[in-house]
Amino acid sequence: MDIARTPSTADGNPQLADAPPEPKEPAIIRREDYAPFAWLVPTTHLDFDLGLERTTVVATLQVERNPAADPSPTIRLNGDGLTLESLSVDGAEHAGWTMEGDDLLITLPGDAHQLQITTIIDPSANSALMGLFASNGMLCTQCEAEGFRRITFFPDRPDVLSSYTVRMEASKADFPILLANGNEVETGDAEGAEDGEERHYAVWQDPWLKPSYLFALVAGDLVARRDSFTTMNGREVDLAVWVRDGDLDRTEHAMESLKTSMKWDEETFGREYDLDIYNIVAVSDFNMGAMENKGLNVFNTKYVLADQDTATDGDFDAVEGVIAHEYFHNWSGNRITCRDWFQLSLKEGFTVLRDQLFSQDMQGEAVKRIEDVRILRGIQFPEDSGPLAHPIRPDSYREISNFYTSTVYNKGAEVIRMMRVMAGEAAFRAGCDLYFDRHDGEAASCEDFVKAMEDGTGLDLAQFRLWYRQAGTPKVEVSLEHEGDTATLKLTQTVPPTPGQPAKLPMPIPLKIALLDRETGQHSGEQLVMLDAPSKTLRFDGFAKAPVLSINRGFTAPVSIERTVPRDDLVFLAAHDDDSFARYEAMQELMVGVLLDAVNGTGDAQAGRQAVATALRAILTDEALDDSMRGELMLMPSQTYLMEQMLTAQPGAIHAEREALKAYLGRELAAELHALYERAEAVPFGMSQEARGARKVKTQVLIYAAASDPAKAAELAAQQYAAADNMTDRQGALMVLCGLEGPERDAALADFYERYRGNPLVIDKWFALQAGSLHPDVIAHVKALADHPDFTLRNPNRVRSLYMAFAASPHAFHSESGAGYSMIADLILALDPINPQTAARFVSPLGRWRRMEPGRAALMRAELERIAAADSLSRDTYEQVSRSLG
Known part of the structure; x- marks a missing residue:
């Protein structure tokens, strides 16, 4: 860094x-x-x-x-x-x-x-x-x-x-x-x-x-919330969460998360804490989320402070997950550290997997898995297909801080998760135990970890090591044919070229599949298929009628599945698949296909929208679904993900068609959405899965309403904002209002600021909600907010809250005028002399210029060239810009 x-x-x-x-x-x-x-x-x-x-x-x-x-x-x-x-x-x-x-x-x-x-x-x-x-x-x-x-x-x-x-x-x-x-x-x-x-x-x-x-x-x-934890071998550990005076009442969740993670790591991985004291300190100026320093974790306040009035359900989950992540580093990062920085995924990828498994146990496996995959696809997949692509164990760098990436962290976790899938949970635990015992007190390498897995599980991982060496997201083409009573599954993999790696070898890809009876929705069992060659053909007998394929269930491999599936089959899977991720995937695949057909002017647009409405209606009315899962299934594919599915992205057209589909669904399913909102609104506040799910679906209903009936949505959101007794409901309502015109928007924004003006973390939300909104004048709003007395370039949280929220909002960032691009370039040039590590993080959105239509591509490249021409760029920014230009 x-x-x-x-x-x-x-x-x-x-x-x-x-x-x-x-x-x-x-x-x-x-x-x-x-x-x-x-x-x-x-x-x-x-x-x-x-x-x-x-x-x-x-x-x-x-x-x-x-x-x-x-x-x-x-x-x-x-x-x-x-x-x-x-x-x-x-x-x-x-x-x-x-x-x-x-x-x-x-x-x-x-x-x-x-x-x-x-x-x-x-x-x-x-x-x-x-x-x-x-x-x-x-x-x-x-x-x-x-x-x-x-x-x-x-x-x-x-x-x-x-x-x-x-x-x-x-x-x-x-x-x-x-x-x-x-x-x-x-x-x-x-x-x-x-x-x-x-x-x-x-x-x-x-x-x-x-x-x-x-x-x-x-x-x-500083003042501290103090507690203690007795380890499995009787060691009494003094715990303290240190904050500034006035913040102590927002630390209870952090402390409980710490004790829960300590117990979970003992029970799941057999890892016991090894000091007499464990301290956490919350710091308001911090480049990262948190740091696992031995016995003294330093945290961004964002991942420590939380209460009902100031933190959303997502914030509570993030505090719990980050507290756990840094604690788990005590073994996967501290007791065993990295030989050199090329081995960064040795500690980060492994620890991300550990915190994901912990959060699955705390929050529910299905929803957590979907959330993790959404992050992977939204950040890492674009990274893997762009100029900054690199293996999870890089071969070279100019500035190591640029490799604290989603590839190292999130893809690194997926690679280790694949070993767990192939070995089974018990054998994976044996491999982990061997790794911890063999390398305790050492600076190890990724190869040391893979060898311990090999020796501990009995797996042959010779070919699997390619996942550490090759960049890029593998694409798996899938076809299912039926003749007589036999279903024939054909799988073909390709790993696309990436900078410095024009040709790739086939990698072992574990795929869980099931063949569903299209009349009953049942299947005879899940199978693990290993695609370890360029192509593979498998035959399944006993199917008098063509089955429906459910593939990459649980997202067992970080790959892109490419297949041509009838819309009726996707509607069927979205309604009937018993694997939660596969059900979500079918719904996403259905909407992606309909939206891209609309952008490209192919297919029957009305029939496509009706198919989505049919599938979504089944989700809204499925009484067996809990609302946390229902909220995930209601989510539309992000604009970023949609752009990744096109050879040449058209941000303007994608935004327009996505909003049009949202409006259609809001009108077509108005009765079902209204009924869902009323039912959810009646659920009292609490941290139970039922209450959290109710809050999630309420926000989703408001999103559909904002596209289909803005006036009604503004009224409903204003009512929810005024009645809210928790930040999740209040922020959800304000998010929707930020994208609308009208007095309700102005009143809510003014009230929110006055209510929380002394709380930096919540004011960060106020900046971010406006910068990431769907409002047509968002660029002007961001420029005005940059001059707000509460804005500063010297606090990374504040910078990210305004500019990263803006850069992550494709409809505004990709404004046809290029104003979004020049705004981010101006930021990078102003921020680089102050905090180069934070400045360099803003280069990657501009680095996607090769994927854009020619007009926008030229504007993006010009801004990168303007940055590159600046004097005395930091190593951080120089490397990102030079790699982005190619």
Whole structure:
């Protein structure tokens, strides 16, 4: 994760500043060049004298030659914009050092030495939010991937593991709470400063070896919700969720989520927590969602604070899922970490799968699986088919922060899920146990994980390793023929070319299938079919009539299924398939086909709409469905997903036809939708599946009403907004009103702002709802909101709430005038000097230019070229732009 250069401090020292401009072509780092580091660092002692504008860091490193590496008399310690105050080797000044760029190179004569290095940094000037930075009067760190080098000189790479002791000293008034990794071993008063201020100190020790990216420190005026957890072997663990005063009453859900995830990991994976303390700290300025630092997780406040009035059901789920994800990292990421950053999916893909399985158990498997696949298709599939495509284990990078992607995380999880499907749950658990036992305390590789799975499950995964090496979403062509009493299934796979990988080998693809009797809707059992060749033909006897194929049930493989299916069969599957995902898939496939036919001017548009209405009516009136699932089945395919289904995307036409179908369904099914809304409205607030499902379908009904009868929808949404006793209902109503004209919209927006103006997370919603709305003047709204007093480029949450919501709204972003493209390009250029990591995240929407019709494609490319021509782009943004241009 690259760090922006920030202005000099008042005393003239160039802390994180005054470095030469970034090179136009940063060096390429290649996986094949990996070599073990020449020196080990068994112990690291860090002594901090903390201040918002001046922090002194004294690092004492015990170093010794690494017998597993090629010998070198020189140790390279990475730095990033640091000022070296002093350096000693074995207690004496040492002249044998040089600087190479930002790195400190020290020549060491013997096999073991003690290095002591003093640096001074200015956390308040660190707008990039990497390393040690200030956030509203507190100090905190973010070191993954390469932020520790902004604190002190160090071999800042994940395969250098060390035992850390940290001493922090600070003003007791400014920083009453001092936290770091591990267990607190000493506290006390320290000598006051010259002005007589009270000072104190704390010493923390982490007994477990860890890489520098897992180092964490937090100092500030915080309060804690405290609890405890007794592990399966009787260890009593003190738990604390630290927040600012005033936020404590919104931390109960986070604490309960933590205790639930600790118990679940013991029961499901046999993993027990290994320290006496587990701390979570909520920070308002944070580039990520959260960070799994050993024993001291630092979280974006978005994933900690939640209550009925300020958080939606989705927010509650997100808090629970992210809390679990970071906790699960204690084993899949901390106890076993990455050998190098190319292995990032080793910890992230595996941990995403673990948090998905946890959330399935907490929320219900069917709906959670659909949600996960929707995210995969909405973000990762486009990534896989665009200029930024890369394998889940990349071969090279210029800036590692650009590879914290949906491919590494979400596709990485799907690849490991496939192993679980092929092995079965019991054998998969055996493979996981072997992996944890074999590599505990090590910096491992993806190959180590696959080998443990192979040895633990008995699977032959030689061909399966292609999933780690090849980018792109496999396409599986499917046909089902029937003759006599035999059904013949033909499967053919292709993996499309991606940048740097023009030709691909066939990959093993596990597909769960069932053949349904078209009269009864029943089947004789589910089968797992392995497509491990370019094509495969399977025959099934005993079918006097042609069956209906249900394929990729449960989404067992992250592939695109391409088949020609009669609409009647899709309507049948949407109504009768007993696999929840397959039922959802049939409904999506039906709507995609109808919408693309309308865009392309093919097929009978009216017949297509009627088929969708028939299927949706069956869903609305199916009394056996719970509303959580019904809400998923009511969702229309996203415009982004629809664009992915076209060789040349036509955003304007897709938006128009999607809205037209929505309006048709709203009119055609008005009675059923109204009845559903009335029934759901009668369900009182609660966190039960029934109550959550009721809130979900109410919002979906309002969406259909807004397209078919805007005046009625505005009236109904305004009533729901006014009567809401929870954020889910209030936000759902406001979302619909934001896309409409009229006094109801203005009144609700004004009320929402006044009601929550002191709550940054909820005001983020206020920005996002307007920026992502279907209102025809949304571009003008976003420009006005950028000048709002509450908007700032220095808070990543606020930037994302406005501009990412806008960029993710295709109808506005893809405005025919190109105004949406230039707005995002302007943002990138303004944000890159402040926070390059966040700025670079906005490049990918423009990078889809090759998929657009010629007019829009030219406008998008021109904006990318304008960004590329700017002086001193960060490595983060430079890499994304150059790859997007090709």
